[in-house]
Amino acid sequence: TCQILNGIANYIPTVVAEKVSGRLSIGIHQKIARLAPIDFEDTKKLDDINKAENGKNSAYWFVFLIISIFTFYVPYFAFMGWYLFHLKPILALTILLVFLPTAATQLIRTKVFTKLEDKSAPVRREYEYYESCMVSREYFKETRLLGGFTYFKNLFTDSLRLLQNLKFKATMKTNLIELGMRIVTVCGYFCILYMLFDALMKKEITVGAFAAVFNSIGMLYGIMEEVICRHIGEIAKNLGTIQNYLNLLEMPERGGEDRELHGKLDITLDHVSFFYPGAEKEAVKDATFTINNGETLAVVGENGSGKSTIIRLITGLYSPSKGSVTYGGTDTSTLSMKSLFSKTSAVFQKYQKYQMKLADNIGISDVAFPVKEESLDDVCTKSGLDKNDSSFSEGYNTMLSREFDGVDLSGGQWQRIAIARGFYRNHDLIILDEPTAAIDPYEETRIYNEFAEIARNKTAIIVTHRLGSVKLxxxxxxxxxGAVAQIGTHEELIHTDGEYARLYKAQEQWYREDD
Structure with a gap:
């Protein structure tokens, strides 16, 4: 019987747990995709996500161990309990005498390690970041050249020591409790032996039964130690992290209604204010204006003036803390992200460098349709990207990653790819959020002129602190x-003694020839 149960226990958990692992990974990725983008500006939410990622791995082992327990240990204990009860009812209590003290230990371990995980998450996030600064490819040039490796190594070591210290204290606490409970268990074990010997002396059981029960109880004690200290102990240790995975699944989502917005829509901000999570100062203050359908709008200002934040509010990436943003009268907070972003394209200042082929790097912005080479040619021309450049030895099939046996590109080339990606997406609203910093002024002017063509009869927004192209x-x-200081045309604002005129005069030597 034991061999049969052991065979079942080896096969079923492995097969089922692998499938569960895949579902757990998909579940956490889908959940994160449904969270509001503002959640990624909240350090507590980032800690929760980090803890959930850790909990996902623990959940895999939890499922594996639970299945193992129910396919082998539970049937074994049930059989042994029935045998002992049939022989002498009081002997069936031996299972409880062995089980209860150890089980109590594991309950305490669960609470201790749950608290440990809450304290560990922010520290773990720190040391993982410092580690990436030391070993990741994107950092190694700067950290080596500027001598930053030792600095990050010291930060990493400090964070790791703090994490290890937290784990050491938690482990010492549970080990002391476990020692006390083991003493109780051993006492119970000797009580059982006394009961057996007493039953033998009173001839309530035979010598053969005594030997069988004595051997069975020794085996039972060993298996109980294995299941509780090794398996259930591991479950108890990781139960806190598993709860973090479940907590993430319960985290509020962005929500909103899935529906298509029809017609030519104006975008209106009505007394919009916005605070970043944990911030006391408003990033945007009482902004009120309307972007007319088909209009090209420029948003300008110095660094830190709130330009990028107000764009995130316009697009619906962020929801206002006060006031409302409406598309054709429909509040963006009532719409799902899918509805909001379905006809919106953007090129952000902090664009991504996807380690994929050139065609995929561009076509990823509109995955609803197959990538067409003629469409790629069109947007590459408009963004100043040449697939026949020597950098792209295999044209659109060139892998853009040294890590995957491909090529590395300059900052300007990556920027053009990001712009091409934004142009490629089918859109009614397109935004350029300072994407041309690594491109020379002449090329920047050409790209903005192409942008003006692409944006014809569509709503477009240019965000920049360079004012040479805003006349478009x-x-x-x-x-x-954080406040809207002025609104008007270039001619209106340049003749007004205000913030725009001040900025324009400060940059005048950059584009005097264009005037």
Whole structure:
């Protein structure tokens, strides 16, 4: 019987747990995709996500161990309990005498390690980041050249020591408790032996039964130690992290209604204010204006003036702390991210460098349709990207990653790819959020002119602190300290003694020839 149960226990958990592992990974990725983008600005939410990722791995082992327990240990204990009860009812209590003290230990371990995980998550996030600064490819040039490796190594070591110290204290506490409970268990074990010997002396059981039960109880004690200290102990240790995985699944989502917005839609901000999570100062203050359908709008201002934040509010990436953003009268907070972003494209200042082929790097912005080479040619031309350049030895099939046996590109080339990606997506609203910093002014002017062509009869927004190209816009919004300081055309604002005129005069030597 034991061999049969052992065979079942070896096969079923492995097969089932592998499938569960895949579902757990998919579950956490789908959940993260449904979270509001603002959640990724909240350090507590980032800690929760980090803890959930850790809990996902623990959940895999939890499923594996639970299946093992129910396919081998539970049937074995049930059989042994029935045998002992049939022989002498009081002997069936031996299972409880062995089980209860150890089980109590594991309950305490669960609480201790749950608290440990809450304390460990922010520290673990720190040391993982410092480790990436030392070993990741994107950091190694700067950290080596500027001598930053030792600095990050010291930060990594400090964080690791703090994490190890937290784990050491938790482990010492549970080990002391476990020692006390083991003493109780051993006492119970000797009580059982006394009961057996007493039953033998009173001839309530035979010598053969005594030997069988004595051997069975020794075996039972060993297996119980294995299941509780090794398996259930591991479950108890990881139960806190598993709860973190479940907590992430319960985290509020962005939500909103899935529906297509029809017609030519104006975008209106009505007394919009916004705070970043944990911030006391408003990033955007009482912004009120309307972007007319088909209008090209420029948003300008110095660094830190709130330009990028107000764009995230316009697109629905962030929801206002106060006020409302509406598309054709529909509040963006009532719409799902799918509805909001279905006809929106953007090129952000902090664009991504996907380690994929050139065609995939561009076509990823509109995955609803197969990538067409003629469409790639069109957007590459408009963004100043040449697939026949020597950098792209295999044209659109060139892998853009040294780590995957491909090529590395300059900052300007990556920037053009990001712009091509934004142009490629089918859109009614397109945004350029300072994407041309690594491109020379002449090429920047050409790209903005192409952008003006692409944006014809569509709503477009240019975000920049360089004012040479904003004359392409129908209107200009000037941001200062999170507030809308001015709104108007270039001609209106340049003749007004305000923030725009001040910025323009400060940069005048950059584009005097264009005037």
């Amino acid at each position: 816009a129908d209107r200009i919004i000037v941001m200062k300290d």
